[in-house]
Amino acid sequence: MKEKTILGLSFLGRRATNIDLFMYQKSIFNRQENLKKTKFTLNVQSCFKILLILNCSMTVGIYFATTTGKTEDIAERLHGLLDSAEGPKDISDVDDLSELAGHDGVICGIPTWNTGADSERSGTAWDSILEDIGELDLSGKKVAIFGLGDSSTYTENYCDAMEELHRYFQQAGASMVGYTAKTDYTFDESKSVVGEEFCGLPLDEDSESDMTDERLSGWAEKLKGEMF
Numbered sequence: 007m008k009e010k011t012i013l014g015l016s017f018l019g020r021r022a023t024n025i026d027l028f029m030y031q032k033s034i035f036n037r038q039e040n041l042k043k044t045k046f047t048l049n050v051q052s053c054f055k056i057l058l059i060l061n062c063s064m065t066v067g068i069y070f071a072t073t074t075g076k077t078e079d080i081a082e083r084l085h086g087l088l089d090s091a092e093g094p095k096d097i098s099d100v101d102d103l104s105e106l107a108g109h110d111g112v113i114c115g116i117p118t119w120n121t122g123a124d125s126e127r128s129g130t131a132w133d134s135i136l137e138d139i140g141e142l143d144l145s146g147k148k149v150a151i152f153g154l155g156d157s158s159t160y161t162e163n164y165c166d167a168m169e170e171l172h173r174y175f176q177q178a179g180a181s182m183v184g185y186t187a188k189t190d191y192t193f194d195e196s197k198s199v200v201g202e203e204f205c206g207l208p209l210d211e212d213s214e215s216d217m218t219d220e221r222l223s224g225w226a227e228k229l230k231g232e233m234f
C-alpha cells in the first residue's frame with residue numbers, strides 16, 4: 007500500500023490574482039521513500055482561506071489553582087466564553103510544565119491567600135512552580151492572567167499574586183496580554199498594578215460578585231482580539 011504525506015508548501019511567485027506554490031509530498035511504497043514536488047496555482051482568495059484555517063488551529067490552554075474553588079469556577083465560566091480554548095485544568099495535575107509551551111496561548115487563574123507576602127503570594131500550587139515557569143522558553147507565546155481576591159477585606163493587597171506569576175511568565179519570554187484598567191475597581195494597594203494598569207484581570211467573588219459577569223465577558227472579548 008502507498009502512503010502519502012504532505013510535507014509543506016513553498017511560495018513560488020505571484021501573477022495578477024493567482025499565487026504559484028510548490029507542494030512537497032513524501033510517499034512510501036514498499037518501504038521506499040519518494041519526495042515529489044508539484045507546482046500548483048491558487049487564487050488569492052483561496053490562499054487567504056487557507057491562512058484563516060491555519061490561524062484557527064492555534065491552541066490556547068486555561069490553567070488554574072484554587073483553595074476554595076472560586077478560581078476553578080471562574081476558569082470554567084471563562085471557558086464557556088472562549089470555547090475554542092482547552093481546559094480548564096488544575097495546574098497541580100500538570101506533570102510536565104513543558105505542556106504550557108505546547109500551546110500558542112496560555113490563560114492562568116491565580117487566587118491570593120498569603121496576605122502581604124513578597125513571594126509565594128498565592129498559597130496554591132502556583133507557588134512551587136514559579137521558578138520552573140521562569141526557566142521555560144515561551145518566546146512567541148501569549149499569556150494572560152486572571153486573579154481572584156477580596157478588594158474589601160484585603161484592600162491593601164488586592165490580588166497581589168497576579169504580579170508574581172506575571173513576572174515569571176515574562177522571564178520565560180512570553181508576551182503578556184489581557185491587562186485591565188484599574189479605574190473600575192475600589193481598593194487601596196495592589197502589587198498587581200504594573201505601570202497604570204492591572205497586569206491581568208482581577209475578580210472579586212467575595213465582595214463584588216455581581217460585577218464578575220460583566221468583567222469576565224469584557225475580558226474574554228479583549229482576549230479574542232489579543233490572543234486568538
Ligand SMILES: Cc1cc2nc3c(=O)[nH]c(=O)nc-3n(C[C@H](O)[C@H](O)[C@H](O)COP(=O)(O)O)c2cc1C
Nearest residue numbers: 072073074075076077117118121155156160164165
Ligand atoms: C486567610 C485569607 C487571606 C486572604 N488574603 C487575600 C489577599 O491578601 N488579597 C486578596 O485580594 N484576597 C485575599 N483573600 C481572598 C481570597 O483570595 C478569595 O477568597 C479568593 O476568591 C479565593 O480563591 P480560591 O477559592 O480559588 O482559593 C484571602 C482570603 C483568606 C480567607
